[in-house]
Every structure is written in C-alpha cells, then in structure tokens.
Amino acid sequence: MPDDPYVEGVSRLLAPGERLLAVAKTDVAAGVGAPEPPAEPATAGGASGGPGALGILLNVLSPLVVFAAGDRLVDRVLYGVAGRGTPGSAASRLALADRQAATRPGLRDRVLAATDQRLLLCVTGPTSVWSGGDDRSPAELEVAWSVPRAAVAAARVGWHRLNPKRLRIDFTDGSWAAFTVPIAQSGDPLRGIAAALT
Template sequence: MTDDPYAGGVSRLLAPDERLLAVARADVAAGVTAPEPPAAPVEAGGAGGGPGFLGALLNVVSPLVSFPAGDRLVDRVVYGVAGRGEPGSAASRLALADRRTTMRPGLRERVLAVTDRRLLLCVTGPTSLWSGTGDRSAAELEAIWSVPRADVAAARVGWHRLNPKRLRIEFADGSWVACTVPIAQSGDPLRAIAAALT
C-alpha cells in the first residue's frame, strides 16, 4: 500500500490511531443511483414534476434537450442501475456527495478508502486531464462522505455488462452502490477494497 499514490493523502485524513487497510481510485458507476436525501435541494424540473414520456423521448432523440426524467431513462437503458436505496440511505448520501463533487470546477478524481473503522469517499484537488500519477495532488485529498464499517453489510467485485471490474457495496440499511475503474485499469485495487470490507 505504501506505493499507492493516494495512501499518503488518505492517511492525513485519519485519526492518529486509525489504520488504513485499502485504497483505490474509483468512480461511482454511471447509471441510475439512489434518490437524493429529503433535505437535499431539488433542482428546477427535478423529481416530482418531470415532463413524463414526451420529455424522456425528446431526451433520447436529441441529447441537447435535457430533462431529469429523460436523463434517468437514458442512464437506465445505457448504463443500468448503479445503486438503490431509500432517500437518506447510505447509498443516497454517497450519490449526493458524488454529484456535488461533479458540480465543482475542475476535474477531480475519486478515491475509496477502507480503514479499521470506516469506509470513505475522498476527492482530489483539481487535476489536469493529462496529469500523471506523480502530478496528482494527493495532499489536497478531502473526505466528502464516510460511514462506519459496521454500516457495510457486504462488498464484492463482479461482472456488469462488459465490465468485469465493478465493485458493489451493500449497506446494512438495504441500500447499495456500485463503483468502477476505467476499463484499461487493473481491478486489483477494487478487489482489495472488497476484501478489506468483508
């Protein structure tokens, strides 16, 4: 683990007696995820009053016409389901934290970390598209979401459509979320995360 470029950045976020078990660069999988928690602000045209079938059809016909209901339909057809759970569940809070990160300026990488106490989702500072591993700003890692280890019920890496490296994390509240790495990267870090969680 000492050769992982993110281990040092994650270690700075831990309590003095907390031990890092596994770390992996991973993204929340594309697709339909758990709905946002009830206290989260709802954007205009969000859940509850979507444009219905016509809006979804327009979204498929022309990607420039965007409706949340159409986005969810396209995500379900193209990517499948990437998470489920009630609003406010662990998967719902993780998906919200990830969505808020995408709204920040700059390209940021997600990092999953498992310690002897908790599961964390961290983000790097803004990186360039062509930055190498040495250029990543691990010093700027920030924890955007975490749950105690007791809240994780199971974790496994398996196939989903054409991707053999999809990590599925199931929580004690019945929700779940999927994480992936780019297809060209090794799945070993995700397997290490799954092993550390089980």
C-alpha cells in the same frame, strides 16, 4: 497498497489510531443510482409533474433538452442500475456527495478508502483539462463522504455488462452503491477494498 500514490494523502485524513487497510482510485459507477436525500425544509421547491413521454423522447433525441426522468431512462438503458436506496440512505448520501464533487471546478479523482473504522470516499484537488492530471497532488485529498464500518453489510467485485471489475458495496440500511475502474486498469485495488470490508 504501499506503492499507491494516494496512501499518503488518505493517511493524513485518518483519526488518531485509525488504520488504513485499502485504497483504490475509482469512479462511482455510471447508471441509475439512489435518489438524493430529502431537501432541507427551507430549500425544498414545489412539486412538479413528470415530463411525460414527449419529454423523455426529447431527452433521448437531444442532449440539450434535459428532463430528470429522461436522464434516468437513458442511464438505465446505457449503464444499468448503479445503486439503490431510499432518500437519505447511505447510498443516497454517497450519490449526493459525488454529484457535489462533480460540480466543483476542475477535474477531480475519486479515491475509495477502507480503514478499520470507516469507509471513505475522498476527492483530489482540482486540475485542468489540459494538464493530463500532472498537476493533481495525491496529498490534496479531502473526505467527501464516509460511513462507519458497521454500516457496510457486504462488498464484492464481479461482472456487470462488459466490465468484470465492478465493486458493489451493500449497506446495512438496505441500500447499495457500485464503483468501477476503466477496463484497461487492474481491478486489484477494488478487490483489496472488498477484502478489507468483508
């Protein structure tokens, strides 16, 4: 971990006395994840029926026609299940934080960090598509989501489809979420997170 470029940035985000155990540049796994937490009463919209079979078929055939149920079906077929949990669970709040980070301008790396007190998902500052990531400073990290260590029930790295480096983190509320690195990258940082959490 000492040579990881994100150690300095994550260390700046820690509380006094908190000790960093492991850091991994990762992505929240693609696939069907936990549903978003319930909306606040003031922002909750009206209920709507599903798109039906035609809507799902159109979603598969044309990426410009978007239906949530169709997106979930395509994700399940292509990527499988990447998380489970009830709305408002730890995995649900993680999925929402990741989606919110993805909608912000610029490309942002996800950095998972395990400390002696918390599990954190951090995001880097924005960069442009054409820079190749050269203008992204590891020191420009911010916490997108965190849970206390006591909320983590288990963590392990294993195979999922063709990827042998998928980290699954189970939470004490019964939810779980998965993280991956590209096939060409080493899985050692994810194994370090799993070891730090167990």
